[in-house]
Amino acid sequence: MSFLARLRQLFEPAKTEERTAVAGGTQTGAETPPMPETGRGSTREAADFEALEELLIDAGIDVETTMAILHDVRKGTIGRPTVDQVVGRVRAQLAAALDLDSALHVDGSPAVILVTGVNGVGKTSSIAKLANMLKDGGMTILLVAADTFRAGAIDQLAVLGERIGVPVMRSIEGQDPSSVVFNGLQKAIADSVDVVIVDTAGRMENKKNLTAELQKILRTIETKFGRSPSEVLLVIDATTGENALMQARAFSDAVPVSGIILTKVDSGARGGSIIGIARELRIPIKLVCDGETMTSIKPFDKDDVVNMILLSE
Ligand SMILES: Nc1nc2c(ncn2[C@@H]2O[C@H](COP(=O)(O)OP(=O)(O)OP(=O)(O)O)[C@@H](O)[C@H]2O)c(=O)[nH]1
Ligand SMILES: [Mg+2]
Incomplete structure (x- = not known):
């Protein structure tokens, strides 16, 4: 399974639905609002972030970039981030790390x-x-x-x-x-x-x-x-x-x-x-x-x- 598919699986709404149902809730997946900042929500978020960290390290992403991604995902969302928020922040951090002078220099004769x-x-x-x-x-x-x-x-x-x-x-x-x-x-x-x-x-x-x-x-x-x-x-x-x-x-x-x-x-x-x-x-x-x-x-x-x-x- 691709890194992206695993990311999606981790944060997909269906999972929220399943977990909410287990907890006695009745909401449906796509419309599930972010979890409130309760003790139980925080524990689950911590588990999500731990899984995200594992996923990033497993994909070969270095520790510094992994930490930057986790920081971005945490600071930019209230409650549980959506799949698109997570993917967007991963993309942005990977792109930022790659943002160096990529021009090929062919100066001099020869x-x-x-x-x-x-x-x-x-x-x-x-x-x-x-x-x-x-x-x-x-x-x-x-x-x-x-x-x-x-x-x-x-x-x-x-x-x-x-x-x-x-x-x-x-x-x-x-x-x-x-x-x-x-x-x-x-x-x-x-x-x-x-x-x-x-x-x-x-x-x-x-x-x-x-x-x-x-x-x-x-x-x-x-x-x-x-x-x-x-x-x-x-x-x-x-x-x-x-x-x-x-x-x-x-x-x-x-x-x-x-x-x-x-x-x-x-x-x-x-x-x-x-x-x-x-x-x-x-x-x-x-x-x-x-x-x-x-x-x-x-x-x-x-x-x-x-x-x-x-x-x-
Ligand atoms: N599929 C694929 N194969 C590649 C690519 N680049 C190189 N290869 C293959 O990798 C093998 C090794 O390529 P070489 O160019 O001989 O590698 P090298 O670094 O010069 O190897 P040494 O001279 O032994 O150190 C060859 O079979 C290439 O055809 C690529 O972008 N895609
Ligand atoms: Mg060679």
């Missing part, structure tokens, strides 16, 4: 976009989708295969680049990722390319190596080319539960993450943890991927993401 994330979240495919989107917008792109941990990763980017008609700076397995980025940027400058998008490894011998490599790539861009990436994007798989927040914390501790690409929202996403990331780390979602085709990418839309969370099972 602009550099570094794409990071743990293995399997959708980095390489999102890069191809993003390149395709920017190319359609009239920009020239170079993809850089700086995930040199696996030969397969290099081939995957090369195949996708060919499919969308975007050149790829290839590498060889085991090559220093920073040297690939250096070569790529040199080529991009020589060819007057608008945007360089760098694929990175999601898996290494250990996490320390992974973040050290990212930091080295950033240093190379800074020291050799005197610039910073216009975006450091972290890819988060929307089907990941609370681990998503831990991933975001770890990456943003290591590198200046400027935005999130939220992937796999088409695959039964849970997604609630994205709210904690936005609220705690102030990292905006910039792009959303919802399928496996090269056009399954779109700029972040607040209502879409709020709906995704509300409709998640």
Whole structure:
């Protein structure tokens, strides 16, 4: 059952009716007035709020946002809130948490976009989708295969680049990722390319190596080319539960993450943890991927993401 359906079930009028009937009342559901502030009403309200709190936490919503929602629902209603009041306040708080600068910055010549994330979240495919989107917008792109941990990763980017008609700076397995980025940027400058998008490894011998490599790539861009990436994007798989927040914390501790690409929202996403990331780390979602085709990418839309969370099972 979706988060929204469970919310509705918790606060639906029928429940009030049933409870009132048990208590000896005769009112009918839809017209049931709010419960008076009696001792019994307060106990029931407390139980409702406890259930609401449980529901929000269970949906992956962070504690701070959960508390803000409970506070809003309490302060805005006298007696028992209606379903629509509760849903409206949940929506408003989720939207407020997501209210960050979601514009994708592609400044610089070339602009550099570094794409990071743990293995399997959708980095390489999102890069191809993003390149395709920017190319359609009239920009020239170079993809850089700086995930040199696996030969397969290099081939995957090369195949996708060919499919969308975007050149790829290839590498060889085991090559220093920073040297690939250096070569790529040199080529991009020589060819007057608008945007360089760098694929990175999601898996290494250990996490320390992974973040050290990212930091080295950033240093190379800074020291050799005197610039910073216009975006450091972290890819988060929307089907990941609370681990998503831990991933975001770890990456943003290591590198200046400027935005999130939220992937796999088409695959039964849970997604609630994205709210904690936005609220705690102030990292905006910039792009959303919802399928496996090269056009399954779109700029972040607040209502879409709020709906995704509300409709998640
Ligand atoms: N349904 C769906 N599948 C996706 C989406 N994005 C990526 N995938 C799939 O997820 C799998 C992993 O995607 P990759 O792009 O290879 O992920 P990665 O992060 O580059 O993986 P590593 O290079 O191994 O770290 C592939 O099978 C993709 O087709 C999406 O938005 N929707
Ligand atoms: Mg990859």
